[in-house]
Amino acid sequence: MTLPSLTLVAQAVLSGVFVGALYGLLGLGLSLSWGLLRQINLSHFALAFLGAYLTYQLASVGGIDPLLTLLVIAPCFFAIGAAIYWLLARFAVTPLNSLLVTFGLTVIVESLIQWLWTADFRKLESHYGNVTWRAGSLYLPLPELLTLGIAVALCTAAWAVLRYSDLGKALRAAAEDAPIAAAFGVNERALAMLLSGACAALAAAAGLGLALSHTLTPSQIYAWIGVVFAAVMIGGLGSALGPLVAGIVIGVSEAVTMALTAPSWAPLVSFSLLIIVLLVRPGKIAA
């Protein structure tokens, strides 16, 4: 076996960072709703794809700048997210059953996407798509850079809000012990709807990232679930920065694995990492 060149490895690391950022961005909303609301929202992936298709539609047919489509999509998704929380809370659904309900939702959204846009591949053509910068011998495509920027900005913002604002403190208190938090004047239900809405809006942002740099087809919804769940669980439930860091670690290890062996070995990395974390440090996740 010949050793690949340093440039190749460096480019692999870079592309791992890019795809890892998308893992983190997809995982952010999932992690927050799982960790703080005890709802495992599988439909997060379906919403992200719905967002990606809407971005594609508005940008390629409506001629709107892809970044600006978020202004329309995110508020609509906020309402959807709040409604999902309301539904699950109304029936006091357990975390495991929330997985089943939102799977049903995922199948419905997938059918909807396939009905509206067919199962054909769709690729967003925008003026960002053709721009690639060079740093030395490395290529930096603009769409990936945009996704990385959005992921870092949103994860950091979510982290800061949770850590420093009164809103964030109330959210964490309600997650820890809802009745006690309520006794101290925290309006748990309103906060939870707000958070669930925000998570769905984050799915819209992840959808933008998907649309910018990936080809879309309805069945791809399921392709992301395994890896992103791995990133969320390795990063820690309810954590805002954890999924991003874990996502980038996974992305880079996958990319390096692909560069050194065959692309088809990549899934082994993330899932082995996940299993090791689950078995060695379950307390960190189960908390």
Next chain:
Amino acid sequence: MKRVVGALLAGAVALAAIPYLHVAAFYESFLYLVFLWVVLATSWNILSGYSGYVSFGHGAFFGVGVYTTAALAAKFDWPFLATLPVAALNAALLGVALGAIVFRVKQVRAELFALLTLAVTFIVATIILNTPIDGGPGLYLSAVPVPKLGPSAASSFFFLGLVAAAFAILVAYGIYVSKLGSGLFAIHDDEDAAEVLGVPTYRYKLIALAISCALAGVAGGIQALFVSYVTVAETFSITVPLTVVLMSVLGGTRHWAGPALGAAIITTLTYASTAGDYVLAGKASVGLILIVFVLFRPEGLLGGRARRHPPVAPARSQIEVSARAAAATAAWNAATSGSRIAPGDSSGSTLLAVRSLSKAFRGVQALDGVDLAVRRGEILGLLGPNGSGKSTFINVVSGHYRADGGSITFDGQSIAHLDAHRIARTGIARTYQIPRPFAHRSVLENAVLPAMFGAAALDRRSAKREALRWLEFTGLADRAEALPAALNLHQRKFLELARALASRPRLLLLDEVLSGLTSSEIDSAVQLIWRIREQGTTIVLVEHVMRVVVALADRIVVLDQGRVIAEGRPGEVMAHPAVIVAYLGSKGDAAG
């Protein structure tokens, strides 16, 4: 029970006539698919429905079966039928290897177990894809001869599926009515409590997983030949794990026939929709059905049956009740006369000896070199302020936690290293401060379980008699068919007692049985504890209600910060300076 088995076999034989009725091959293939999903959903339910360990890894076990048969038949020219046992074995081996690791980690339950098994699916798929087992292009089985089992090739698959489905349902039913099934359902409701009552939880989960995997492996082997071209992407897709969950939830995971019913309905629905022009609408409606069912009927179509209770016998007259209670007491006297010891005999020999027992939690020394002895036939009161280590003591002796150091000897046998269910079988039973009944089992079933799994180790019929006896003893006989949720706190505390007693323990550890009760309820509980001891059961009583402990206990041990600070007769101990300091603070504190 014989009726159910007979009905199942009769149904299978009746179905076996179909290929000879000259129906279109189309119907045979459709029914084959129904059978396939019946096997997959039913096998999934044996672990996940019964024990509550929801697995998303069924695709991995199914896939191992697919590839075992495909590789052996296509590459090594094995006859197809000979590959099926190997397919079952390989799938079971994967399951046991996985379970042997995962079931040891207590926190990996519920959704974490589900996702971990899903991850295993992707790993197995990656390995098969990248090794010569598949290598990428997939395997063709078109040259593998289909065994001739009926008038046509389609009917061969029909029969293979029929036999596998009938077998899977019989296995599921057999487990459902067996001791294994009782144990698995107890694990579902409260695994820690089940283990403490004597259920070998680790072994049972492993057995259930192995059976579940083996059946999935057989289904995979048959399906490999049916599709005749297998690929990693198709085999290990997310379809299998999610569909079996969907089918089982629809039919009811707490009933042996639930998954089979769900499989028949869903397969028919999807088949009808893919055959027609409304593929997408069909798919979406499957999603909608899942949502509606989880929200409005989480117990599934057949769930109501598991919940419904036999009609409660008409209320007996008070005289009859007390006569029965008297008879029960007499029966108990007869049953336990062998170990009977005179009340208050505090000179009895040592039953439980604990030496320098220690247990720390993240630096907090909950037990710090505790030495104490419990004598045969006594009531030992264990007192101490909050956080003094009383509950930890019970948790360590009953095996819920393993001690960091020290020895525990029960009746001459060292038990410090034993699993909780083994300790239960040596004759130690405990109650929980906050009652932990099995929520989905009737009051009677709650008491039957420890009689089967505990020290008494009775068969189901005798266990039922034993359980009824203790329900009468605790005054719960009228509520035997109710669910624990229908009991008030007082009754649930008594159910804890009945459950512990039904295992016929020699040592009973009572963790604050009186807390939260009204004073008249406390009085009746005290009467009950007296009566338990009168029969010769040794009791360790952890309690906050001081007056009760002083009245009940022969001896008292006081713990503070994980150490024994005083020991002796109630009067002496309560006057002990160290005890007063522990409860009220030191004189210096008060003066200064």
